[in-house]
Amino acid sequence: MQLKGKRIIVTGSARGMGAATLRSYVKEGAHVIGMDIQDDLGREVAEQASGPGKASYLHIDIADPSSVFSAFDEACEILGGLDAMAHPAAIQRSSDAGEVTVEDWDLMFAVNVRGTMLTNQAAHKHMKQSGGGSILNFGSISGQRPEPSAAAYSASKGAVHSWTRTAAGTWGADNIRVNAILPAMVTPMYQEAIDRGFDEEKASRYQVQMAGIAMGGEYGDPDQHLGPVMVFFASDASWFITGQMIPVDGGQTNVK
Numbered sequence: 001m002q003l004k005g006k007r008i009i010v011t012g013s014a015r016g017m018g019a020a021t022l023r024s025y026v027k028e029g030a031h032v033i034g035m036d037i038q039d040d041l042g043r044e045v046a047e048q049a050s051g052p053g054k055a056s057y058l059h060i061d062i063a064d065p066s067s068v069f070s071a072f073d074e075a076c077e078i079l080g081g082l083d084a085m086a087h088p089a090a091i092q093r094s095s096d097a098g099e100v101t102v103e104d105w106d107l108m109f110a111v112n113v114r115g116t117m118l119t120n121q122a123a124h125k126h127m128k129q130s131g132g133g134s135i136l137n138f139g140s141i142s143g144q145r146p147e148p149s150a151a152a153y154s155a156s157k158g159a160v161h162s163w164t165r166t167a168a169g170t171w172g173a174d175n176i177r178v179n180a181i182l183p184a185m186v187t188p189m190y191q192e193a194i195d196r197g198f199d200e201e202k203a204s205r206y207q208v209q210m211a212g213i214a215m216g217g218e219y220g221d222p223d224q225h226l227g228p229v230m231v232f233f234a235s236d237a238s239w240f241i242t243g244q245m246i247p248v249d250g251g252q253t254n255v256k
């Protein structure tokens with residue numbers, strides 16, 4: 001019951017790390033509203049999460065300002081305020097630096113960067129009224145190092161890191177902390193990225209990525225390895241941590 005009484009929004013809750021985060025919060029006693037663009041899956045994840053906390057679901061398109069602000073207003077009406085917001089929702093596309101199209105670039109920045117700004121602004125508005133809170137963005141090792149197979153995605157995650165530092169500096173005065181998780185987890189997004197290559201490329205990309213994981217040599221399990229970290233960052237125990245990029249990646253970012 002580390003999150004007893006906490007009122008939390010989780011974006012991207014229909015699958016992957018968003019779904020695991022929602023389950024972890026409900027297990028620790030929080031009242032959670034999951035949001036996603038995939039409504040059937042999103043509803044199912046919220047219905048199946050087992051207590052002592054509880055969860056429900058609302059539709060959101062994080063790239064669309066009116067969708068974000070109306071979903072957050074409705075959620076905070078139901079929750080009676082807002083204490084934490086986890087924001088894993090994002091998209092990834094492969095794109096070589098020389099060939100990335102304007103359409104792909106704009107889509108990636110609309111969802112990953114504008115979506116981060118909008119959800120963070122909406123969360124800030126409600127957390128300020130609640131006396132403070134914790135915002136958890138999702139960056140990536142792709143925002144720290146070159147990512148030749150996903151140039152636009154990599155640039156968008158670099159922008160999420162910069163935004164996270166700036167928002168943390170600005171909103172500390174409102175008792176709101178802002179951090180970003182840099183994960184390495186087995187999820188549908190990860191699987192789709194591996195599957196996009198041809199067989200030989202798939203095998204070598206897999207080997208390179210796993211070679212960087214000092215702990216266990218494999219990407220993590222979102223429920224087992226990410227969930228407890230997300231609980232810590234939503235709890236008051238993490239109050240003095242803000243503006244940080246937190247790798248939860250078995251060592252991939254810094255060890256090798």
Ligand SMILES: NC(=O)c1ccc[n+]([C@@H]2O[C@H](COP(=O)([O-])OP(=O)(O)OC[C@H]3O[C@@H](n4cnc5c(N)ncnc54)[C@H](O)[C@@H]3O)[C@@H](O)[C@H]2O)c1
Nearest residue numbers: 012015016017037061062088089090138140184185187189
């Ligand atoms: N999987 C990894 O190892 C890894 C590594 C580095 C960073 N990340 C980042 O971690 C986060 C979670 O990734 P994941 O692997 O769980 O991804 P995922 O693709 O499995 O889940 C992402 C969710 O976001 C939702 N979404 C996409 N566009 C949306 C929109 N416009 N509005 C609302 N919801 C939308 C999707 O429907 C999906 O449910 C992402 O920000 C990702 O970039 C993942």
